[in-house]
Amino acid sequence: MHMRKSWLLLVILILVLISSGYVLINYYSFVFARTVTGEIVAVEKITDNTAILSGRQVDPSQLFSYAVAIKGLDGEIVTASSEDRQWAVAQKGQCAEAKFYPYPPWDLDKAGTYHNARLRRLFDCPGQK
Numbered sequence: 001m002h003m004r005k006s007w008l009l010l011v012i013l014i015l016v017l018i019s020s021g022y023v024l025i026n027y028y029s030f031v032f033a034r035t036v037t038g039e040i041v042a043v044e045k046i047t048d049n050t051a052i053l054s055g056r057q058v059d060p061s062q063l064f065s066y067a068v069a070i071k072g073l074d075g076e077i078v079t080a081s082s083e084d085r086q087w088a089v090a091q092k093g094q095c096a097e098a099k100f101y102p103y104p105p106w107d108l109d110k111a112g113t114y115h116n117a118r119l120r121r122l123f124d125c126p127g128q129k
Contacts, residue, residue, distance in 0.1 A: 029101035029116070037097040038072040039125055043090045046081070064088070068117045070098055080114035090122055097121040 024031060046065040066087040069079045080100050090096060099118040103110040 025104075028104040032102050034078070034100045034102070034114075035097065035120070036070050036072045036078045036100055038070045038095060040090055040092055040094050040096050041069040041071050041077055042092055043068050043087050045088075066117075068098065070096060078114065080117035082115070082117040082119075084116070084118050086119040086122075087117075090119060093125070095123050095125040 044067045046067055064083055064085045066082045066084070067079070068082050068087060068090075069077055071077045078100055080098075097120045099120055100114040101116045101118075102114055103112070105111045
């Protein structure tokens with residue numbers, strides 16, 4: 001009876017480790033997402049307008065690609081790329097709360113940077129009219 005309990009615990013432990021690894025690998029960006037609140041330092045549309053006018057084939061997701069930089073309350077400037085169309089209305093000098101999703105460390109050329117910055121809240125910075 002004691003041997004069965006040990007095997008059962010071992011099987012449960014292995015299943016927990018495998019499922020934890022699966023979640024960590026497939027949802028790394030969501031698990032380690034970071035919320036940044038602060039002033040928008042820059043928000044730039046990435047798509048070159050001449051590419052659209054010249055008739056070149058442009059991926060629809062690139063039509064709404066933005067580069068975003070927010071200066072957090074601690075003074076750190078956090079940057080990311082984004083395809084969130086809400087950034088079209090955001091302006092430099094406004095304050096925002098945004099969710100930044102990191103690239104996983106095994107994506108070696110992009111590790112340590114953020115992508116898919118999602119605008120959660122846009123508001124006037126304290127002390128501004």
